[in-house]
Amino acid sequence: MKWNRLLAVIIVVMLGCSVAWLPQESRAEEKKPRTIFYLFWGDGCPHCEKEREFLFKIRKDYPEVEMRWFEIWNHPEYAKLADALSKTYKLKAVSVPMTFIGDWNVIGFQSAETTGVQIMQQLDKCANEGCKDTLDLLGPRADVEKIREEAAKQAPTDWELFPVAVPKDESK
Numbered sequence: 514m515k516w517n518r519l520l521a522v523i524i525v526v527m528l529g530c531s532v533a534w535l536p537q538e539s540r541a542e543e544k545k546p547r548t549i550f551y552l553f554w555g556d557g558c559p560h561c562e563k564e565r566e567f568l569f570k571i572r573k574d575y576p577e578v579e580m581r582w583f584e585i586w587n588h589p590e591y592a593k594l595a596d597a598l599s600k601t602y603k604l605k606a607v608s609v610p611m612t613f614i615g616d617w618n619v620i621g622f623q624s625a626e627t628t629g630v631q632i633m634q635q636l637d638k639c640a641n642e643g644c645k646d647t648l649d650l651l652g653p654r655a656d657v658e659k660i661r662e663e664a665a666k667q668a669p670t671d672w673e674l675f676p677v678a679v680p681k682d683e684s685k
Contacts, residue, residue, distance in 0.1 A: 547677060548578045548639040549646050551613040553595040555586040561610040564622035567629050575636050576678035581664065583672045585609065591672065594656055601650050615644025 552568065554561035568580065583591035586609075599607045602618055612619045614635045622628045638644075648657045663669045667676055 546643050546645055548575075548614065548636065548644050549648075550578050550580045550636070551598075551647050552580065552582040553585050553591065553598075553609055553611040553613075554582060555609040556584050557586075558609050560622045563624070564610045564612070564628070567622070567625050567632075570625075571629075571633065572675060572678075574633075575640070577640060578636060579664070579677050580675035581660070581669075581672065582675075588671050590656060594660075597651055597654075598647065613647040615639055615647060616650070617644075618647075 550568075552564065554565065565582070572580070583594065585592040585595050595611055596607070598613060598618075599611070602613075604618070604620065606620065608620060610620075610622050612622075612632060614632070617635045619628060619631055648660070651657055660669075660672070663672075664674055664676075667674060
């Protein structure tokens with residue numbers, strides 16, 4: 514009788530332990546931050562236009578990436594944000610386009626075969642490992658909070674938001 518009771522207790526404990534692992538695994542998956550891509554560009558800049566065209570083409574390949582694009586030549590508030598990021602990253606030369614993904618950045622855009630490949634490699638890395646939000650590096654700032662609020666409402670003011678896309682169900 515004692516053995517049956519002991520065996521029942523062991524089974525219950527083992528089941529409890531195995532069930533306890535499932536939520537932790539799913540929580541770990543949920544904790545991976547979404548990738549947010551920041552592009553600072555200038556109206557009339559040919560390299561910026563090349564990068565924007567490239568990003569429009571690859572957007573469908575990265576539906577899990579949120580893209581936030583800021584035109585800085587006509588919007589000084591976003592130029593200040595780009596300047597703050599440049600200082601945080603200790604960038605020596607600053608021009609547009611400037612791209613930030615997690616703790617990675619690139620200035621300029623040559624072609625899809627060069628800079629475009631670097632961008633896709635970083636997006637792939639973030640998809641696999643997760644990337645923190647670039648704006649986290651700036652600490653608490655009113656402009657950062659404003660951008661986050663507008664992104665949450667999907668109502669950007671003078672900037673472009675490409676939210677995470679819901680993948681299509683290809684089984685239908």
